[in-house]
Amino acid sequence: MVTAIYLVRHAHSVYTPDELARPLSEKGMEDREKITEILSANDVDVFLSSPYVRAAQTIEGAASHYRKEIIHIEGFKERTLTETPAADFQSAINKVWNDWNFSWEGGESNLAAQTRGVQSLFNVLEDYEGENIVIGTHGNLMVLIMNYFDKRYDFEFWKRLEMPDIYKLRFQGKQFIDCQRMMNP
Template sequence: MTNLYFVRHAHSAYTPDELGRPLSERGFTDMPKVNEILTAENIDIVIASPYKRAIQTVEGVAAYIGKEIVVLEGFKERNLSPVPVEDFNHAITKVWDDFSFSLEGGESNNMAQARGVETTYTVLDNYKGKNVVIGTHGNIMVLIMNYFDSQFDFPFWKKLDMPDIYKLTFDGKELRSVSRLWERR
């Protein structure tokens, strides 16, 4: 069995700089609990999206196991639009209502999901039988989970916490179980 620990990044204050946006004070306050949960899981490897907030969320685990974070582009957040959208809630609802719809220059759910699943399969091939932390983002995480089990949908995404941690157990490339490890104190 291979265990993938998908970690939605901790809270970050919004800025238009998607790549460089750091964790907020609240995000850093949640880091000890993230580290406590994940270091108890006998982690072998830590992977992250290239976005600063995703890396910051899992860097304590990487330090604990004494390994560098492997950065994989495929786990970056879905590109809803290359420019800030006027009504985020309307835009995000629209792409979840129609998986083939995308805003101009953005990714549809189908496109983002295909990218995320391809990257997940690569991780499953490269780290078979390992415990792998993946620092990522809410939308791409749920799109990946949705590919393997449709119960992980838009209403599920809306209920995610920041951070949030889900353990997905795979037998080869078949999802066997999902469990939530994060609980706000």
């Protein structure tokens, strides 16, 4: 029985220091219509999301189309890079991608974030086997999950990821089958 997972990177958001409540920007709200259109053309059974507002807002339209509630899963929240905002984000993100065991103070290493995300995904594969599942999440965590199954999804891939973006991963049980981009370039 094949399970389809639609990993959805959230649309553009308005920056606020409150990570949890950061909403989509006006552009993000417009772009989520693309997400709704793409997901409405597929038979979706379940909608899951990071507890962060921007991730849930990105998939709200599609969930509404199917008259489904969005279930929040803590394991799909974005990786914590640092406890306090990094003075040089680019340098900070480079460091964690170059050393998978390294973490900044109060942050998660790539390995720790990947382990959390993949375990959450395996739980979903057990709970919703054979169903089509949308997961609203974040770019870093999304690529770390995808990297677990296929190493070509790496830091360079993350840098090219769109906002929003959708990748469909198919599984037989917990066995990865393939991955396909769902957004038009």
